[in-house]
Amino acid sequence: MLIDWFTVFAQIINFLILVWLLKRFLYRPILNAIDAREKHIALALADADAKKIEAQQECDEFQCKNATFEKQRAVYLSQMMVEVKEERQRLLDAARQESDVLRSRQQQAWVREQQSLNDVLSRNVREEVFAIARKTLTDLAGATLEERVVDVFLRRLHELNDGDRVELKSVFKASPRLLYVRSAFTLSAVHCTRIEAVIKEILGEERAVQFEIVPALISGIELSSDGHKLAWSIADYIFSLKQSLDERLKPEIEMMNK
Amino acid sequence: MYLSSDDIIFWQWVFFKLNATIVFTWLVMLVLVVGSWLVTRKLSTGLHRSRWQNLLEIIVMGINQQIAEVGLRRPEVYIGFLGSLFLFVGMANIFTLFPGYEPPTGSLSTTTALAICVFVAVPLFGIEASGLREYLRAYMKPTFIMLPFNIISEVSRTLALAVRLFGNMMSGTVILAILLTITPFIFPIVMSAFGLLMGMVQAYIFTILATVYIAAATHEHKPEPRG
Numbered sequence: 001m002l003i004d005w006f007t008v009f010a011q012i013i014n015f016l017i018l019v020w021l022l023k024r025f026l027y028r029p030i031l032n033a034i035d036a037r038e039k040h041i042a043l044a045l046a047d048a049d050a051k052k053i054e055a056q057q058e059c060d061e062f063q064c065k066n067a068t069f070e071k072q073r074a075v076y077l078s079q080m081m082v083e084v085k086e087e088r089q090r091l092l093d094a095a096r097q098e099s100d101v102l103r104s105r106q107q108q109a110w111v112r113e114q115q116s117l118n119d120v121l122s123r124n125v126r127e128e129v130f131a132i133a134r135k136t137l138t139d140l141a142g143a144t145l146e147e148r149v150v151d152v153f154l155r156r157l158h159e160l161n162d163g164d165r166v167e168l169k170s171v172f173k174a175s176p177r178l179l180y181v182r183s184a185f186t187l188s189a190v191h192c193t194r195i196e197a198v199i200k201e202i203l204g205e206e207r208a209v210q211f212e213i214v215p216a217l218i219s220g221i222e223l224s225s226d227g228h229k230l231a232w233s234i235a236d237y238i239f240s241l242k243q244s245l246d247e248r249l250k251p252e253i254e255m256m257n258k
Numbered sequence: 259m260y261l262s263s264d265d266i267i268f269w270q271w272v273f274f275k276l277n278a279t280i281v282f283t284w285l286v287m288l289v290l291v292v293g294s295w296l297v298t299r300k301l302s303t304g305l306h307r308s309r310w311q312n313l314l315e316i317i318v319m320g321i322n323q324q325i326a327e328v329g330l331r332r333p334e335v336y337i338g339f340l341g342s343l344f345l346f347v348g349m350a351n352i353f354t355l356f357p358g359y360e361p362p363t364g365s366l367s368t369t370t371a372l373a374i375c376v377f378v379a380v381p382l383f384g385i386e387a388s389g390l391r392e393y394l395r396a397y398m399k400p401t402f403i404m405l406p407f408n409i410i411s412e413v414s415r416t417l418a419l420a421v422r423l424f425g426n427m428m429s430g431t432v433i434l435a436i437l438l439t440i441t442p443f444i445f446p447i448v449m450s451a452f453g454l455l456m457g458m459v460q461a462y463i464f465t466i467l468a469t470v471y472i473a474a475a476t477h478e479h480k481p482e483p484r485g
Contacts, residue, residue, distance in 0.1 A: 002366040002424075004264045007279050011362070011371035014283050018346060021291045023338040029298035030318045031334060033311075036303035 149183075150191045153221045153232045157198050168230065169203055175226035178210045182224065184217040184233075199223070262428070263360035264367050279365040286349050286362065317345075321465075328466065329473040336472060339379055343372065344465040351427065351457025354434075355450065363460070364427040366420065373420035376468045377412070384475030393475065419467060426460050 160168065172179060181187070181195055196209050220233020266278035297310040307315075321341045325333035350363045362368045384393040397408045430453045437446050 002262055002264075003370055004275075004277070004279075004365075004367045006273060006275060007264050007277060007365065007367035008371045008374070010280050011283060011368045012375060014280070014287060015342070015346065015372060015375055018287050018290065019338055019342040021287070022294060022342050022345065025291055025298055026294035026314065027318060027334075027337050027341060029301055030311075030314055031322075031337075033298075033301040033303050034315060034319070037305070040303060041305075 146183075146185045146187070147191070149185075149221055149232070150187065150194065154194060154198050156232055157202060157223075157230070160202075165202060168228075171228045172203055172207070172225055173205070175228075179207050179223065179225045180210050180212055181221065182212045182214045182217060183221040184213070184215055186213060187211055262365045262367070263362065264365050266360065278360045279362045279368055282350070282353070282360055283362040283368065286346060286353065290345055290349055324466070325469055328469045330469065330476070336383070336469070339375075340465055340469055340472070343376075343468055344461050347372070347423065347464055348458055348461035351461060352454060354431070354453055354457065361427055361431065361457075363423055363457075364431045366424040366428075369420040369424040369427075372423070372464070373416045376419060376471065377416040379468075380412075380471045380475045383472045387476035396475070396477075415467075415471065419464065423460055423464050426456060430456055 179199065181192075187195070192209075192211055199209060200206055217231075217233050220231060220236075222229050222231030222233070224231075263278040263282065267275050268278070268281060269276040294314065297308070297314050301311060302308070318337070318341070321344060322333045322337055325336055325340055330336055347363055350361050353359045354361050381393060384396070398405050430449075434446060434449050434453060437449055
């Protein structure tokens with residue numbers, strides 16, 4: 001017979017034992033482990049979700065703060081730019097002002113220096129001219145320069161036209177004060193006499209004449225009374241020479257000022 | 259040549275005997291239990307686990323899923339019985355790879371024993387799920403006329419369950435033995451491989467049929483999908 005009932009019974013017992021053993025050593029531990037892992041994963045996922053939400057909140061907060069910071073930065077930057085611009089303008093103005101002051105001082109100094117130079121030059125030229133004229137007149141005419149100056153002065157008095165002569169006469173006659181004859185050098189007695197004679201001739205009357213030495217006239221001689229005077233001096237020619245020199249030097253001076 | 263491993267008797271005393279069926283059954287049980295114990299004694303509940311734990315988890319979860327797909331809503335209740343059926347039958351068939359091994363499932367006594375277990379387990383699970391009265395009333399549905407037919411159906415399907423597994427496994431073993439005597443090279447290897455496949459298919463069929471019977475008895479069906 002194919003069925004052995006003892007074996008059937010034994011196999012049933014075997015199978016029931018197997019079921020119990022496998023439940024004990026296989027299904028329950030495995031299913032418990034899987035459940036534990038699922039719980040663990042679920043907890044991890046929940047934790048990850050919570051962290052994600054927290055991270056999102058922090059991200060939002062950070063972005064908000066970042067936006068605020070950017071806005072503040074832009075405001076501060078614009079304020080700073082305005083302040084920098086104002087400060088720059090202020091510094092430029094100050095520098096320009098300082099530059100103007102320095103330039104002005106420099107110009108003044110230069111003008112002073114030029115003036116001084118001109119004075120020196122003028123004096124030198126006059127002295128040179130005087131010396132040359134003296135030497136030339138001495139060599140040519142055999143007379144001293146003072147004689148020639150007196151001669152020229154007297155000639156000019158003689159050569160006055162009628163209008164000038166009348167005017168001079170009326171002015172000097174009306175003046176109650178002394179007549180002054182000023183010269184850069186000491187006049188000899190002859191010269192004084194000649195001068196007094198010519199004055200008398202022009203005024204038509206005797207007037208007291210006071211002779212004075214004024215070195216600043218430089219080879220000149222003048223007749224004056226009460227604010228009016230008639231003069232001749234080498235300084236007049238030198239003044240003309242100076243004006244001519246100034247005219248010539250004017251473009252160079254302007255260029256230096258620029 | 260033996261038609262059944264029951265005929266290979268190692269020891270006998272009066273009514274008790276120790277035949278190849280029982281011995282090889284113990285061997286299969288030993289491998290299953292010791293293997294499970296070795297793996298599950300240090301289980302990991304974390305994300306990192308051993309390869310053997312992975313294998314066992316795949317097997318257990320696969321059985322669980324199959325039970326759930328058939329319609330049982332609480333597979334963890336039935337996995338002890340149904341999973342043991344599948345693992346025992348499957349492992350008994352896989353061991354046919356080893357020469358000298360006689361599959362216990364090739365014995366009608368074993369298949370009968372397993373069928374009896376199913377025959378007893380089905381009403382037990384049914385009564386546990388819906389109560390004795392409700393379970394017995396199911397035999398008279400749709401009408402009481404169907405009572406004898408339902409009883410005949412219950413017995414015949416148990417018989418079919420036993421004979422189907424026995425026939426398939428015994429025939430496979432017998433065919434392999436005959437082929438070994440005719441063409442000792444190559445062809446038996448192909449047949450062995452084929453026998454492995456057939457063994458696993460039979461284990462699957464046996465378990466699925468038992469699951470279907472239990473599902474029918476417990477009325478734990480999935481709700482009909484709405485079209």
